[in-house]
Amino acid sequence: MNKLQIKFLNQSRGFCPGEVLQGQVQWELAEPAKRVEVRLFWATSGTGVAETGVASTIQFDHCANQDTRPFNFQLPAFPFSYQGCLMSLDWAVEAICTPGNVTAREEFILGPERKKVLLHPTDASSASSLFHLKPAV
């Protein structure tokens, strides 16, 4: 039974841009792994077409069956985690073990004040009376 796990060493799951995310990746595999890759990335999801962006990668080569390795990521300034009406953007760290493509994933929030930015539809009552602005769909 293969086991791959990511643990964050920071107390909170919320981070400000530029902070350092510390963690460790732990694995117990039936056979020695050729490579374990830890990736820092964001992904969008929602009603639109999803996409991903990889911000940083750390690679461990020729790994033993069982091991624990620490990792540090300096978080980028952008993009923030957000929740919109159309899409939302989330950050995560993913570990991929090859061969076998065993994966593990841990999510976190990157944003000002360590919170997700919430994009609610505007009230804009004053604006609509002047402009007749309607949300385009």
Added chain:
Amino acid sequence: MRAFLCRKRGLKGSGLIGGLGLVAIVLCMLGLLVMGVWNICCAAGQRSWQAVPCKIESSRIEETFDSKGNRRFRVPVKYSYEFGEKKFTGHRTSMSLRFLGPDRGGAGEFTKWTAAEDELKRYAPGSASQCYVNPRDPNEAALRRLSLTHGIVLTVIPFGLGLLLFGYRISGWLRRKREPAEAKPTSVLSIMSDPALREARQALLWGGLLAIMGGFCTAFLFVEPLLLSRAAKSWPEVPCMILESGMRKDSTRHGDEYKPDVLYEFEFAGKKHRSNQTHFENGEPDSLSDTARFVARFPAGGKSVCYVNPKNPRQSVLDRSFPLISSFYPLIGLCMFGGGVAGVGWGLWTICRRKSRSAPAGPVAPGLWGAPSNPNPVTLRPLSASIAVLLASLVGLVILGAILGWRVLRFWHNWRELGVIEFSLFEILILLFVLAGVGWCALRCWKYFDPQPKLQLGRGSVALGDAVELEWNFTGPVGRLRSLKIGLEGREEGKVVQEEQGAYGVKFKTEKLAKELFYSAALFTSQTQADRAQGRINVPLPRDRMPTFNGDKTQIVWVIQFEGDVEWSTPMKHEFPLNVLPAGAK
């Protein structure tokens, strides 16, 4: 199995049509398969026929007409052979498969005179040849055996298509079984299933197939005859006698086609030749008016000139030109090829870009997914004020207007000269598109002469919670501007895939741009004409929103909107992008 064959969801009228279409396709494929297997069986049966020497007793070219009155050339051949010390006489050139059409008595039938001549040359009277005799019935013989190739092609096509279709259905069914529709993912998407990479691979596959198909169509329908036509410029002019002249009518899916049917005779290098090839392949006219004009140039019994290939005098034409716009099919092939190449290029570019991005060497470059920082003032102008757009619109107007004028003149000319106005539904559709294009280009040109705003922003980028100075003035006839409103808008934009479920799975997918507004603010409303012409305001940005985000499929955009009414024109609406940085950024 039921779930695999028929998903009940959305089984309505359109689903029923889709289902009937699928049944029709399956029946066609089965039909092809049966024909292919039958052909292979017959051809394989003839492999046991014995080859014996034979003598051609007689052969000639006969002119016949099919049920539609189109000219055909038959070559009946009579030959004698010996089998088991007995003499037999045969007349079949090849065995025909009865269900493919009426039995013509085994004689070859051709539309081209030159092809009939080839057959006659091959089986010239008095010459020795070889025929194949059925050992069980020596009366049954043929000069040629059935080819296995047709049968194999007829079998492979439905078999391959069936394999592809059912493979796709089975893979979809297995995928659905593994990932039930109810189990929606709650966490973020894994980088292992990058949608951009998946799209790029699909673009590579389908783009490649489209490019190959389009390339073949373009090569055979356009490039090859065009090159031949160019080469024929050096062919000598030879006097010829028109023996027969007329038109043949073919009924196609797109309506009736009229092709010239002219038989002529010429002498080249001391030898007489006949031909009914008037043009190079795909170069002959197919409309009633064009064909009537062409045939009128070559009346029966008249003298004219033809162009003969000096290396092969059997290749000759009456008209060696090749019209560049003979039909829309080569253009469609060219569009398919271009679209396919673009798809392959985009797929390769995306794959390379994603792969290079997947392992960044250092920290993320600033402005990779966000707006670039720019502390310098910037000037913004709408696209409609661009002289390049005006010129492009004018060029488009002239080209599309010329196409429209050419077709209208042609209609008028045909009506005056021949008393007919002929057009196909396809042509009407194209002309409607051209008309819409003319209208659009004319409007673009007209909009150039509207009052155009010119914006000066204090900084090229502004942080959330900060403000930027906006100064504007109008160029052009400002007097025609009747009102002006300036606003700020922040919105999400993203590509949304809409899937329509048919009875047999996803019927089609469309990708369109969706917009969702999350911030809007009125900045300025004009009261007087002087207000409108020029002014200066401060544009404050909220603090708790999202800065500009430039993903491939998802964007957060901020725009300054200029709206107003313009006399003698459509309402003005311009959007100028504003680069918004995270709060506190410089």
